[in-house]
Amino acid sequence: MGNTEWCALAPNQLRAIDTAKVVRHYRAGETIYNQGDACTGIHCVESGSVAVRFMETDGSSKMLRIAEAGRTLGYSDFFGKSGYRTSAVALNDVTVCHIPAEPLHSALTHNPALGFAFLAHGAEDLREADAQNVGQALHNVRARTVQLLLSLKDKHGEANDAGEIEVKLPLAWQQAAEMIGARPESVSRALQALAEDELVKVSGRMVTIMDLDLLLDDLETAQD
Amino acid sequence: MGNTEWCALAPNQLRAIDTAKVVRHYRAGETIYNQGDACTGIHCVESGSVAVRFMETDGSSKMLRIAEAGRTLGYSDFFGKSGYRTSAVALNDVTVCHIPAEPLHSALTHNPALGFAFLAHGAEDLREADAQNVGQALHNVRARTVQLLLSLKDKHGEANDAGEIEVKLPLAWQQAAEMIGARPESVSRALQALAEDELVKVSGRMVTIMDLDLLLDDLETAQD
DNA sequence: CGGTTCCTTGATAACGATCAAAGGCCGTGG
């Protein structure tokens, strides 16, 4: 199960969770759970990337975040206990293990350290949500696009021979647009502008950051 | 301490916290803690309203949320353990009690129920942050203004004889604008438009919702 | 190869930001 919150567990507790857990595989586009479904437990992403999105009553929706391997999904809905607030959809081939409510609840009651791990996890998610809020309110599409690139580079970036960072995006422009609160056309134009300024190179879903420092400078210098 | 997460505590644990806590009073505009300060514990709002805001390196800032009586401040920074991510400023006269790290940590280790309470609290904050994200991305200033009004009416609204809801705003337009990611001028104009449509009446910081259902309809019908 | 889906490109329009100025509100001090 990798080195996640579960490290906090004693061997016998871990065994109880391990026997109860269900491992599932999803292909790109498949739904892991749907907004409104009853919350039967939590989901841990073991590999792949999962999009978390929220849909409004009128049908419009927004992608809230991307959960990478090692992240836990639906835990906040679990503790909030009123069904899933969001939907989770696989962005590529994904392995998820589902942990039913009961063994989890029991482990939490017997091991405070596990609770701390979840609290830290929750703090991190809130931090990211707040950061997105701030970015959306204060920065223009170009800056938000850069921020998205920067946040994706950690998990999806790879340095090449030229000292550049190649980021293989796990999402379509359309979805990227949804993440930063813009239209696909605007993201397309923003990336084009960045390419013209020789800050990045774009080729399909592969974006190469030519000079990380220059890109960071660009964020600082941004007019809004 | 009202009926907050602390209800989960046994009498002797409660006493330990009670003796360690420090009650403080703040006047409008005073700072409870500053972004970047070391996190010495958590703060519970006992009365009044507290603004939580985040400032960027360039000086621009955004108000993230308003913490009302009964809410806990800084807990996510406490669990994230790297200083306060945000600043907290009193919007009006406020009573806050500060609970130092040590007794809190100890109570959490000995009482899993307290951990659950904080997890639920965190889930709620994340839910609200997500909702703000969605609103900011999908709705125009008028709709966001309405949403802010609706969210404030629960704590600051009061029904009058005519069946209307009078909402006494705890913040200036300027701050309201910062919350919904807009400029004060835009909020002013949005409220004016709502008044012209006879959905609300505005008089200083008192906003009267003339018909809640009509206002909700307006949100649904909104063009974006 | 035809279909779908996604991306680009261009033209236009609208929403909200920005700038500037004037008017209220309130506390302070004469």
Place this chain on the structure above:
DNA sequence: CCACGGCCTTTGATCGTTATCAAGGAACCG
């Protein structure tokens, strides 16, 4: 009690960014 200064709010005019609409092109897949 009135005058003053500061801060917030309103109002008007203009500008810019981004959404929107529309059409053409590229990539992918059966």
